Amino acid sequence: MITGPITSFDQYLRRVPKVELHCHFEGTVRASTFAELARKHGTRLPTEDVGRLYDYGTIYQFLEIFALVSSTLIDREDFARTAYESLADGAELGNLRYREMFFNPTLHTRRGVPMATCVEGLVEGIRAAEADYGVQCRLIADIYRQDDPQTALAMVDEVLACRAPEVIGLGMDGAEAPDPPEKFKDAFARARRGGLRLTSHAAEDGPAANVLTCLDELGCERVDHGYHVLASPAAVARCRDEGVFFTCCPTSTSVVYGWPELSAHPIRAMVEAGLRVTLNSDDPTMFATDIGEEYARMCPAMGAGPQEVRRLVLTGVEAAWLGGPERAALRAELEAELDRLDEQLAGLPGAPA
Ligand code: ADE
Ligand code: ZN
Numbered sequence: 001m002i003t004g005p006i007t008s009f010d011q012y013l014r015r016v017p018k019v020e021l022h023c024h025f026e027g028t029v030r031a032s033t034f035a036e037l038a039r040k041h042g043t044r045l046p047t048e049d050v051g052r053l054y055d056y057g058t059i060y061q062f063l064e065i066f067a068l069v070s071s072t073l074i075d076r077e078d079f080a081r082t083a084y085e086s087l088a089d090g091a092e093l094g095n096l097r098y099r100e101m102f103f104n105p106t107l108h109t110r111r112g113v114p115m116a117t118c119v120e121g122l123v124e125g126i127r128a129a130e131a132d133y134g135v136q137c138r139l140i141a142d143i144y145r146q147d148d149p150q151t152a153l154a155m156v157d158e159v160l161a162c163r164a165p166e167v168i169g170l171g172m173d174g175a176e177a178p179d180p181p182e183k184f185k186d187a188f189a190r191a192r193r194g195g196l197r198l199t200s201h202a203a204e205d206g207p208a209a210n211v212l213t214c215l216d217e218l219g220c221e222r223v224d225h226g227y228h229v230l231a232s233p234a235a236v237a238r239c240r241d242e243g244v245f246f247t248c249c250p251t252s253t254s255v256v257y258g259w260p261e262l263s264a265h266p267i268r269a270m271v272e273a274g275l276r277v278t279l280n281s282d283d284p285t286m287f288a289t290d291i292g293e294e295y296a297r298m299c300p301a302m303g304a305g306p307q308e309v310r311r312l313v314l315t316g317v318e319a320a321w322l323g324g325p326e327r328a329a330l331r332a333e334l335e336a337e338l339d340r341l342d343e344q345l346a347g348l349p350g351a352p353a
Helices: 009-015 031-041 059-071 076-094 105-109 115-133 149-161 181-193 209-216 227-231 233-242 250-256 266-272 291-301 306-319 324-346
Strands: 018-020 096-103 136-144 167-173 197-202 222-225 245-248 276-279
Touching (some): 018 291, 031 076, 096 324, 105 115, 105 136, 149 181, 209 222, 209 233, 250 291, 266 276, 276 306
Parallel strands (some): 096 136
């Protein structure tokens, strides 16, 4: 992380302390590390050119490479190293302070990697990154929507059986259009009984109705993405009135869903509709971004000045699955740092007010 006084609004946006609640561990592996791990384990890659490993234009092509990256994570050290690098990148590039990070257990266990290897490796990397960078991280196990319901139920059981304190929730990802949320009602119910918090990707590539299914039938407390909720004024009104949190991701969705102009990205309309939105990096290395870059690109595109930026950051604090004292401590720390940065920004000629 660059230190010293900020000299531009762009630097301010990268330097603002951040919380992120929508970031996939497997989508944070550096291309260079992916290539090294592939060599270590004898995995064939589609290209020798490290700069082209993460080239794709649809969610389906992306998910293929996501699975290939996952297939190079085998030993506990692989998980520990990549989790550490993932958080180091967040802290260095975007002043990340707290993350709730998804991982896809079945992309690993179906290849014979024990759940314990995966969880223990992740936890080792997370604890080392916290010691070195002060960044905290918790884990959310994601159902992979293309799995069958029995596989998802067994995954939840395994997660509950080898639960480190860092593992706090259940989520769901993968391609949404072919596999609607109700398919996994039983797995969500079991996770809830086991004490996991609940969220799901919804209305990313599916209808607004999927948001309501996630809230009403799965018991989700947050919605990941949620853009197509805008197609239903009734669903928008309900989410606004109930204060539902949406974890939105500018860059990844601009690539795979064709919203190249961020000023026309649905995130802007969601904010304008009064929904509670947080900004997140989704799969940062796989979309050539980072959490600092997401703020640096999206905030100017939606006309957000420092007050709106503060609101985005603090919405993340409110949406985080923290206990009361931890939330209050994080909020106080972030507010103090935002105050210092706002003071510096106010001293820059021509900076947004
Ligand atoms: N897996 C990783 N990132 C994802 C996303 N944005 N949508 C669905 N599945 C994913
Ligand atoms: Zn995602």
